[in-house]
Amino acid sequence: MTDKRKVTNPLGLAVLSYLSQEPMHPYALGRALREHGDARSIKYSPGSLYMVVGQLARAGLVAEHATGREGQRPEHTVYALTDAGRRELRDWLRELVGQPRHEYPALVAALAFVSALPPGEVSELLTARLDVLSRQRAEITGLITDSLARGVPELFLLEEEYRLGLLDAEYGFVQRLIARMADPATNWITLWADHHNDNR
Amino acid sequence: MTDKRKVTNPLGLAVLSYLSQEPMHPYALGRALREHGDARSIKYSPGSLYMVVGQLARAGLVAEHATGREGQRPEHTVYALTDAGRRELRDWLRELVGQPRHEYPALVAALAFVSALPPGEVSELLTARLDVLSRQRAEITGLITDSLARGVPELFLLEEEYRLGLLDAEYGFVQRLIARMADPATNWITLWADHHNDNR
DNA sequence: GGGGTCATGTAATAGGTTACATGATTCT
């Protein structure tokens, strides 16, 4: 039903999306990604771009469109979306929007094993985390208001609004967790300590 | 400051954690992961376990402890945590708990390029998503109440509670997004349509 | 005593990241 996709790297989605507007060469794609701030949404390293474009080409989703040059710079290969690529872009987006997929946030993994740290330290660390989360929150809201001020329509800020929602949820969870740990009614402390003294 | 870690795969964290309780061989680690339901927190495929254990061994974080066998089954190598491994486990957890790291949820990427789909379809897809999210929510709450009933302390369910928080945040965001799209005061429709008719 | 499943891995392949290379422009 799923995972039939030839290219799974989300960077491929970005490439398909940009190429759906006009043919471009890989370097220009990189520039576009940088300038549009897509690095916040998609993990992007300059090397992986060429790899992904290569994969897309082998999969028949993009094809060489022309080869050009500007000034005396090296020649570059311009790629264009194929019909299959256009279909793949739509289909991929449909899947991503319509069906949530199981994810693995780092904090989930950390919480699963956090009892290996002494509880006092965990409280401190969580408090430090709240601090960073606040700064991240300010960064996002700043970015949103700046963009709106510069005339960017809300439609193109949805991903940051979503991220903000996740961040607030995390903030709340961490806050409540700290409170629970400090609450004497919480009987974890003994449990946790046991776990630590017990050396079997 | 970061990324000095020799092993970055979160599965390595799980291995360090289990080995901090007692020496085990890779297959037993796999069994423990399965039985403890850690697959929900950490991406785990049977092949990667051996790879990660190999990496940990090369990094000096675990070492061969003995080689044993049970019945006439093939011999297996039992690994134990080294002192460096114990330090690494603590240090890694400290980092994960104390410092949120930038993440890339699939929906963030999707939202960044969602305007490549026609708006009507997006509404439908989002509605379908809500449905799946409800089911996932029921699954998590079921798992939590079952575990509590079986006597598992809350301390060992934190990761599911966190996940629940994220899920609720996503649910709310998607709901509001659907509502905004349906609201006639939202002027995206034209913008979106323009983007679609415009073929430049 | 033959067919499944469990136990224990190895090998092949594909994916992704990092480092490096090379010539053009631009800055001071």
Next chain:
DNA sequence: AGAATCATGTAACCTATTACATGACCCC
């Protein structure tokens, strides 16, 4: 005119996933 940065990639290396192999044990 030399230094820094931009443009355009290539190559090497490490990570991760998938497929496969082999013998025990277990069930009927």
